[in-house]
Amino acid sequence: MPIKCENVTKSFGQVQALKGVSITFEEGKIYGLLGRNGAGKSTLLNILTGRIFADSGSVTVDGEPAIENDRAQSKIFLMSEKTLHPDAMKVREAFRWAKAFYPDFDEDYAMNLAGDFALNTGAKIAGLSTGYHSIFKLILALSVNVPYVLLDEPILGLDANHRELFYKRLLEKYAEEPFAVVLSTHLIEEVASLVEDVVIIKEGQVLRQESRDSLLSQGYTVSGGAAAVETYIQGRSVLGVDSLGGLRTAYVLGQPDKSAGSAQDLEFGPMDLQKLFIQLTNS
Amino acid sequence: MKTKASLRYQLRDQRNAILVYYSVITLMVVLSLVFMPFSPADSYFSISSGGITAVTGMFAGVLSLCTFKDCFLLSLQHGVSRKSHFLARLGSLGLVCAIMAVGDEIYTLILKLLEHIFPGRFFASSLYEMIYCSDYMELSSGTYRSIQTTTTTILLSVVFSFFFLLAICSFTYLVSVLNFRLNKVGKIIFWVSWPALFVLLDAFLVAHPQFANSLVPVLTRLASMTISTLPRLCLTCLAASAVFCGITWLLMRRAHAK
Numbered sequence: 001m002p003i004k005c006e007n008v009t010k011s012f013g014q015v016q017a018l019k020g021v022s023i024t025f026e027e028g029k030i031y032g033l034l035g036r037n038g039a040g041k042s043t044l045l046n047i048l049t050g051r052i053f054a055d056s057g058s059v060t061v062d063g064e065p066a067i068e069n070d071r072a073q074s075k076i077f078l079m080s081e082k083t084l085h086p087d088a089m090k091v092r093e094a095f096r097w098a099k100a101f102y103p104d105f106d107e108d109y110a111m112n113l114a115g116d117f118a119l120n121t122g123a124k125i126a127g128l129s130t131g132y133h134s135i136f137k138l139i140l141a142l143s144v145n146v147p148y149v150l151l152d153e154p155i156l157g158l159d160a161n162h163r164e165l166f167y168k169r170l171l172e173k174y175a176e177e178p179f180a181v182v183l184s185t186h187l188i189e190e191v192a193s194l195v196e197d198v199v200i201i202k203e204g205q206v207l208r209q210e211s212r213d214s215l216l217s218q219g220y221t222v223s224g225g226a227a228a229v230e231t232y233i234q235g236r237s238v239l240g241v242d243s244l245g246g247l248r249t250a251y252v253l254g255q256p257d258k259s260a261g262s263a264q265d266l267e268f269g270p271m272d273l274q275k276l277f278i279q280l281t282n283s
Numbered sequence: 284m285k286t287k288a289s290l291r292y293q294l295r296d297q298r299n300a301i302l303v304y305y306s307v308i309t310l311m312v313v314l315s316l317v318f319m320p321f322s323p324a325d326s327y328f329s330i331s332s333g334g335i336t337a338v339t340g341m342f343a344g345v346l347s348l349c350t351f352k353d354c355f356l357l358s359l360q361h362g363v364s365r366k367s368h369f370l371a372r373l374g375s376l377g378l379v380c381a382i383m384a385v386g387d388e389i390y391t392l393i394l395k396l397l398e399h400i401f402p403g404r405f406f407a408s409s410l411y412e413m414i415y416c417s418d419y420m421e422l423s424s425g426t427y428r429s430i431q432t433t434t435t436t437i438l439l440s441v442v443f444s445f446f447f448l449l450a451i452c453s454f455t456y457l458v459s460v461l462n463f464r465l466n467k468v469g470k471i472i473f474w475v476s477w478p479a480l481f482v483l484l485d486a487f488l489v490a491h492p493q494f495a496n497s498l499v500p501v502l503t504r505l506a507s508m509t510i511s512t513l514p515r516l517c518l519t520c521l522a523a524s525a526v527f528c529g530i531t532w533l534l535m536r537r538a539h540a541k
Contacts (some may be wrong), residue, residue: 040323070284070363073362074362085357086353097361100288101361209415
């Protein structure tokens with residue numbers, strides 16, 4: 001049973017943040033929620049968790065209305081960019097209260113994760129650095145044990161080591177018992193190998209919702225000498241071209257034509273999610 | 284389940300402040316006892332505490348002003364619906380007022396006990412006794428005769444304090460929710476307009492004394508109708524609390540994370 005939102009619209013004054021968004025997030029899948037700044041990703045996640053209200057449309061969790069419904073909301077956990085915990089609360093207190101609200105919250109696992117990330121559990125939340133703020137929220141999200149975990153910019157301010165550790169722990173947790181993870185991020189390259197389905201939002205509308213493989217199979221990369229690549233891409237739908245010295249890589253929509261005369265000295269590879277995203281969302 | 288957890292959190296959020304408040308007023312009594320032997324034998328030295336609930340009312344009002352935002356946002360973080368949060372708030376409001384009403388009475392009784400041990404040195408009466416018990420009186424400046432404390436008086440004092448605190452806490456909580464809902468411009472208009480309104484009203488009454496003369500009897504009669512007896516006061520406070528809580532719910536049900 002999924003989280004389902006249908007025809008959700010939301011405006012902030014003159015700005016229409018969401019325009020009839022319909023999305024389904026199924027249990028046991030990792031989603032990449034992608035969109036440019038102001039596309040409506042955070043607004044959508046906040047509506048799913050009842051933090052803000054949609055102007056119209058409906059949201060259901062496992063078939064029951066999600067808005068103002070404790071039972072439905074107890075299946076979702078949103079780690080948003082903004083921390084909603086009181087400034088004076090300590091990290092370990094936050095873990096204890098999370099257990100009070102989510103009975104399946106694994107306090108021991110949270111404390112172990114805090115140890116892995118070197119997070120001081122005696123520190124006040126307000127005193128944490130940007131990176132440790134993110135780590136604190138990530139630990140909550142990984143320990144909460146609910147069917148749907150929504151992560152809004154989860155790796156904000158995290159260094160490479162901590163990002164690596166987070167991906168590792170996330171995959172371990174997911175392998176133990178699959179749950180739905182929605183990763184809303186701008187670091188597409190990093191999550192590209194993690195996500196199974198991709199949702200692309202552009203200007204408040206869902207541009208694509210399909211599996212990563214299906215999305216990437218719509219294009220390919222072709223690399224080689226500048227002249228050969230230029231000849232090959234003539235008359236084809238090209239998303240973009242990268243140049244490095246005399247070498248070129250072109251991102252092309254469609255299926256590779258290895259039999260073409262100009263293809264002999266070229267290398268073909270899979271499409272890059274970030275390149276595809278950039279092309280799809282460029283106005 | 285979430286209502287219970289939210290109630291627990293809201294009570295926990297107010298617990299420390301209440302403990303500090305009662306510790307401070309108890310400490311003042313302890314300090315009085317400590318310094319009593321050092322007072323000159325011929326000097327007049329007495330400690331009187333009349334109507335501690337009036338002070339508790341101010342404290343409870345400020346406490347309620349400070350409880351909304353943190354608790355509400357934490358509830359949203361943990362998927363608690365506004366309805367559950369509001370129900371938990373009603374529960375915590377009732378419990379906190381009951382605890383403080385009992386706390387005030389215990390404080391008053393402790394002072395009354397000291398009055399028996401050190402006659403003439405301590406004097407205590409509850410706000411209920413001061414307002415509604417006719418045999419409480421001031422004999423002369425600084426000397427009092429307190430009423431006979433009975434179980435009924437104690438119970439009525441607690442009832443009085445409970446409803447009195449309930450009305451105050453519901454009102455200040457409403458103010459804090461309203462403040463949360465208002466945007467920046469709304470806040471400025473709201474908080475500037477109230478004092479401005481009072482200044483204008485004052486100027487109007489000075490300019491039109493005949494209006495003031497007719498207003499005072501109306502207000503006196505209104506006060507007599509609403510608070511002249513304990514049952515009337517309880518009903519008034521309860522009605523006021525219901526109205527304040529009703530408006531609070533209307534404001535809270537569409538509030539969102541900021």
